[in-house]
Amino acid sequence: MSNKEQVKARIKELVNLLNKYNHAYYVLNQSSISDYDFDQLLKELETLEAANPEFSNENSPTKRVGGDLTKKFNTVKHDFPMLSLSNSYSKEEIIEWGNRIRKFSEDKITYVCELKYDGVAIGIRYVNGQLERAVTRGDGNQGEDVTTNVRTIRTIPLQLHGNYINDFEIRGEIFFPLENFNALNKEKEELGEPLYANPRNTASGTLKLLNSKTVAARGLDCYLYGVYSNQEIATGHYEAVKLAGEWGFKIPDESQKMIFKCDTVDEIMDFINYWDKARVNLPFEIDGVVIKVNNYDQQSDLGFTAKSPRWAIAYKFKAERVETLLNEVTYQVGRTGAITPVANLEPVLLAGTTVKRASLHNQDQIEKLSLYNNDSVYVEKGGEIIPKIVGINLAKRKKDAQQVDFITNCPECDTELVRHEGEVQHYCPNEVGCPPQIKGKIEHFIGRKALNIDGLGPETIDLLFRKDLIHNYADLFDLTFEDLVELDRMADKSANNILQSIKAAKDSPFEKVLFSLGIRHVGETVAKKLARHFKNIEAIIMANTEDLIAVDEIGEKIALSLVAFFEDDVNLAILQKLKNAGLQFEMEEEDEPNNNTLESKTFVVSGVFEKVSRNELKDLIEKNGGKNTGSISAKTNYLIAGDKMGPAKLAKATSLGVQIITEDEFLAMISY
Numbered sequence: 001m002s003n004k005e006q007v008k009a010r011i012k013e014l015v016n017l018l019n020k021y022n023h024a025y026y027v028l029n030q031s032s033i034s035d036y037d038f039d040q041l042l043k044e045l046e047t048l049e050a051a052n053p054e055f056s057n058e059n060s061p062t063k064r065v066g067g068d069l070t071k072k073f074n075t076v077k078h079d080f081p082m083l084s085l086s087n088s089y090s091k092e093e094i095i096e097w098g099n100r101i102r103k104f105s106e107d108k109i110t111y112v113c114e115l116k117y118d119g120v121a122i123g124i125r126y127v128n129g130q131l132e133r134a135v136t137r138g139d140g141n142q143g144e145d146v147t148t149n150v151r152t153i154r155t156i157p158l159q160l161h162g163n164y165i166n167d168f169e170i171r172g173e174i175f176f177p178l179e180n181f182n183a184l185n186k187e188k189e190e191l192g193e194p195l196y197a198n199p200r201n202t203a204s205g206t207l208k209l210l211n212s213k214t215v216a217a218r219g220l221d222c223y224l225y226g227v228y229s230n231q232e233i234a235t236g237h238y239e240a241v242k243l244a245g246e247w248g249f250k251i252p253d254e255s256q257k258m259i260f261k262c263d264t265v266d267e268i269m270d271f272i273n274y275w276d277k278a279r280v281n282l283p284f285e286i287d288g289v290v291i292k293v294n295n296y297d298q299q300s301d302l303g304f305t306a307k308s309p310r311w312a313i314a315y316k317f318k319a320e321r322v323e324t325l326l327n328e329v330t331y332q333v334g335r336t337g338a339i340t341p342v343a344n345l346e347p348v349l350l351a352g353t354t355v356k357r358a359s360l361h362n363q364d365q366i367e368k369l370s371l372y373n374n375d376s377v378y379v380e381k382g383g384e385i386i387p388k389i390v391g392i393n394l395a396k397r398k399k400d401a402q403q404v405d406f407i408t409n410c411p412e413c414d415t416e417l418v419r420h421e422g423e424v425q426h427y428c429p430n431e432v433g434c435p436p437q438i439k440g441k442i443e444h445f446i447g448r449k450a451l452n453i454d455g456l457g458p459e460t461i462d463l464l465f466r467k468d469l470i471h472n473y474a475d476l477f478d479l480t481f482e483d484l485v486e487l488d489r490m491a492d493k494s495a496n497n498i499l500q501s502i503k504a505a506k507d508s509p510f511e512k513v514l515f516s517l518g519i520r521h522v523g524e525t526v527a528k529k530l531a532r533h534f535k536n537i538e539a540i541i542m543a544n545t546e547d548l549i550a551v552d553e554i555g556e557k558i559a560l561s562l563v564a565f566f567e568d569d570v571n572l573a574i575l576q577k578l579k580n581a582g583l584q585f586e587m588e589e590e591d592e593p594n595n596n597t598l599e600s601k602t603f604v605v606s607g608v609f610e611k612v613s614r615n616e617l618k619d620l621i622e623k624n625g626g627k628n629t630g631s632i633s634a635k636t637n638y639l640i641a642g643d644k645m646g647p648a649k650l651a652k653a654t655s656l657g658v659q660i661i662t663e664d665e666f667l668a669m670i671s672y
């Protein structure tokens with residue numbers, strides 16, 4: 001074999017191996033190789049492909065991480081129109097549908113019940129086992145080609161295995177798993193940015209991002225619900241779905257009752273009743289169930305109406321919804337100046353908690369709802385943390401009621417608000433003079449994940465600010481014992497502790513200092529990447545947009561924000577003051593693993609944590625010699641369970657006898 005042939009063969013071998021491991025890990029939830037070994041194989045493939053681009057292809061596992069920027073998505077006509085389902089909201093309608101169907105056919109009818117995933121529809125075409133093209137629903141006749149983004153979704157195979165048919169389209173729903181959605185919003189909160197409204201819209205927005213690397217990082221998922229082809233596939237839908245599972249697709253788990261084949265309407269009702277309750281435990285959102293006639297011949301006899309198939313119907317769950325009064329819309333100013341309108345409601349009980357407030361997100365949202373002062377509003381709560389207003393009881397609107405007008409000036413400092421082109425959020429531009437922005441930045445600076453300065457709560461910061469003792473975070477380093485003890489209820493000991501903690505902040509590593517500056521869009525991960533890449537603050541200040549974008553995971557939005565921050569003289573003066581105070585503005589020697597306390601131990605980290613972020617936990621595991629994996633297997637030693645963890649993971653860990661520990665227990669293990 002020539003050298004080139006050997007390379008080609010090795011590339012093929014690596015592609016097959018990596019696809020196999022990926023499928024085992026993401027679709028079957030079995031871990032068959034360590035993260036480290038997987039990364040080694042991936043790196044080898046990347047290197048070989050870079051040196052031999054003629055052997056690289058679009059469906060290589062190296063494309064999973066995303067890469068090139070898409071300029072715009074092309075419009076593509078669907079081979080089979082993408083119809084919707086007729087909806088029903090009562091069990092009577094399902095019974096009527098069942099009766100109608102039976103009139104059509106003398107033969108026995110078998111139904112398949114499935115979940116109605118609440119996400120975005122996608123049609124993916126495979127030719128000769130290779131993912132060819134992925135298109136959104138669009139208007140049903142034509143959609144957008146989002147193939148580059150869809151390739152990053154790990155549960156969607158790039159290359160099929162088994163006895164697949166040569167040319168077909170598979171349709172399914174791309175959705176945002178709740179764990180990933182809530183983690184993304186937690187990050188947004190930490191960045192002082194407005195939160196995403198709900199998993200469905202965010203999945204849809206994510207799928208249309210031009211930067212596929214961001215898509216890859218967000219962790220979308222997909223379930224498939226239909227195979228379409230001019231070739232014969234199987235006798236019915238259920239059988240086709242099973243086959244798709246054999247070819248490598250993620251299909252609903254029958255043992256968890258996610259798909260159910262049955263012969264009677266009573267059994268359909270059992271399925272509906274089961275999921276109406278059990279859906280709260282799913283790690284993703286569903287908005288109903290779908291019932292389909294299984295047999296393909298019977299399906300084609302039944303045919304379609306103009307909009308939807310007669311052989312299928314959706315039963316939509318009623319979300320728990322309550323009606324209450326809108327008392328007032330107030331406006332919060334975040335530390336970055338982002339303005340969030342908040343609906344203050346007459347307190348009302350919803351899904352076990354008392355709801356007093358709901359986010360209205362932005363001006364567009366208020367206008368879309370066409371909200372009037374003192375309206376009677378309907379409130380719902382989904383898998384996301386914040387309740388939302390979904391409608392208005394117009395019958396109760398008073399005749400002289402006034403529409404809610406979005407404010408034009410900052411409620412705190414009266415500066416005129418700005419709304420940048422292409423953005424939905426209003427901002428108060430008075431970064432250095434607007435009290436909640438100043439205080440918010442100081443609170444961020446001393447936060448646990450930033451410089452971790454103890455003893456200074458929001459009240460103390462407010463007092464210090466009002467007494468004119470601090471105007472920005474650098475002023476903290478000028479505080480004296482006298483300044484502090486003179487504050488209300490401040491004991492000598494507490495004052496000393498605060499001073500001690502401020503002093504200790506000077507030992508914080510550069511990446512933490514960079515994060516604590518509170519630069520818009522610069523979260524923990526970005527700060528880490530910047531620190532490791534540029535090594536010191538001068539290099540970051542000198543960097544232009546292109547230099548910044550060249551760093552992994554830094555996009556234009558972050559780059560522009562960094563450039564604007566370091567162009568500002570006030571910020572530079574504050575930085576100088578921090579430097580004079582002795583903070584670390586350059587990287588120390590690359591952090592080596594601290595010790596090997598966790599050697600040969602494998603961890604899965606899941607959920608939302610209080611003291612440290614999920615990424616920090618993973619860092620700590622690695623620094624202490626342990627290994628991270630994404631899914632639980634018999635090889636997992638510990639599951640670190642946080643809040644909002646998916647019940648499936650918990651159940652799996654319990655059944656495999658994996659030790660489940662809390663964040664605190666883990667931190668104690670490494671004496672953190």
Ligand code: IVH
Pocket residue numbers: 082083084085086114115116117118120121122137172173225226290308309312314
């Ligand atoms: S079957 C001919 N099955 O619900 C229509 N749809 O309006 C075939 N959906 O846009 C659709 N889960 O994206 C089907 N198990 C499921 C589904 C499902 C969610 C979505 C689908 C469609 C909408 C129906």
